[in-house]
Amino acid sequence: MSETRVTIRPEIAALAAYSQGRAAAPDGFKLSSNENPFPPLPSVVEALADVPINRYPDGSGIALRTKIAKRYGVAPGEVQLGSGSIAVLAQLLGAVGGHGTEVVHAWRSFEAYPSMILVSGSTGVPVALREDGSHDLDAMAAAITERTRMVIVCTPNNPTGTIVTASDFEAFMAKVPPTVLVVLDEAYQEFVTDPFAVEGVDLLGRYPNLVVLRTFSKAWGLAGLRIGFALGAEYILNAARSAAIPLSVIDHAQRAALISLDHELELLERVADIAVRRERIANDLRQQGWRIPEAQGNFVWLPTGAATEEAAEVFARNGIVVRPFAPEGIRISIGERESVEALLRSAQEVVQNLRKKPADPGLD
Ligand SMILES: Cc1ncc(COP(=O)(O)O)c(C=O)c1O
CATH class of the missing domain: 3.40.640.10 (Type I PLP-dependent aspartate aminotransferase-like (Major domain))
Incomplete structure (x- = not known):
């Protein structure tokens, strides 16, 4: 039988399309794409x-x-x-x-x-x-x-x-x-x-x-x-x-x-707010026992290891969409002020789940 499909470069045929951060529910927070939470000027x-x-x-x-x-x-x-x-x-x-x-x-x-x-x-x-x-x-x-x-x-x-x-x-x-x-x-x-x-x-x-x-x-x-x-x-x-x-x-x-x-100065004030929020979140996560790397962007990294998918589900149940990179960890963007409490609550819940397991690579 003659071939009826066009020839795709084999390396492209084997390549998955870019996967975007998931959207959040209307009352949830999308912390999966490192976006800026402030409205446009x-x-x-x-x-x-x-x-x-x-x-x-x-x-x-x-x-x-x-x-x-x-x-x-x-x-x-x-x-x-x-x-x-x-x-x-x-x-x-x-x-x-x-x-x-x-x-x-x-x-x-x-x-x-x-x-x-x-x-x-x-x-x-x-x-x-x-x-x-x-x-x-x-x-x-x-x-x-x-x-x-x-x-x-x-x-x-x-x-x-x-x-x-x-x-x-x-x-x-x-x-x-x-x-x-x-x-x-x-x-x-x-x-x-x-x-x-x-x-x-x-x-x-x-x-x-x-x-x-x-x-x-x-x-x-x-x-x-x-x-x-x-x-x-x-x-x-x-x-x-x-x-x-x-x-x-x-x-x-x-x-x-x-x-x-x-309007650079006005926008940089927003950036400074996000950086302050990031510091607070990173410190609170460390207090919870997370061993997180230095966070200098508008996001933090949780080394959830083999428990990454499961941890992302905990966040999702709390209305927070994060970006899981299994089996390494979870990236969480610094978003709206109102998202912080649910973020920290979810992270604490993940800590409790991980503590029950024999190996918890991302925790002190
Ligand atoms: C490290 C890095 N470089 C580049 C980009 C692309 O940004 P954009 O194409 O929106 O300018 C991103 C977006 O998430 C990024 O994280």
Whole structure:
């Protein structure tokens, strides 16, 4: 019998589609996607009303790129936009990856990395996190071969929340060949309170092979509009522009980001509130006996191990949707103030269940 189905790349046929954080019940809390719980700024909502949707957006994004450039002290050519920072990562993978090349990244890290690397044609080289949930930068540097085209460093790391310090990052960069692109994924940078954490923008002048990814999805609260950006050398970002899907950053997103940049202080006050809430939650979880890694993003990580699915069910019964990564742990976003009590109550219930078992890896 002749074949009647089109030929799918076998590695794609074997790949599961990206699985999004589940929605919550109307009276529950969605703490599964690291979103910002605050409502959009009224000025953003207002400005979206009259965007002409019968016209294509401004594909160059020049007004926004110019504003971002000014904010971060670079030139507009050193800024690239994408429909989410994830899209800019895809552009960069398209620009440097491909068959026969390798991309080194920490694992566990952002769940989209392995599939995006595979789709780009590259081979992912995952490097295990250290015991404390942080990147093992020595092992990542040692994993670089002549086939490596990109190394992704995620700080704070999703889902463990740990940062890379500035001194560790600089020591790492000294070992990376200048022909290998280092992508510093700083999706959660604005939530960082650790003074020793690396901040990529400060290092762009020093490392020509460094590209920093930032997003308007988290601190800036625009996840639904899909807009993020990269900062780095113009020739690298020109290659990303060549690899981009044309016109995918819509004018609504560009406008919302422009207005948000004018309200940075107000938005950063919200970020500070979330960081304070995170500290309180992390401390209370430690009091309950949880051995949780340093939490520097807008989320905390519970090492629930083999009990992960069961623990996620406990949270769900209490109206809290979390993100389980079985059999390692659970990532819980810092959400509405009203969600905190149910979050801590659920975590306490999980502790009680785990204490009844012979091995409770995540507890002190
Ligand atoms: C580490 C990390 N990088 C990138 C992204 C993608 O963000 P966006 O595409 O919304 O900018 C996320 C989203 O959760 C993330 O956790």
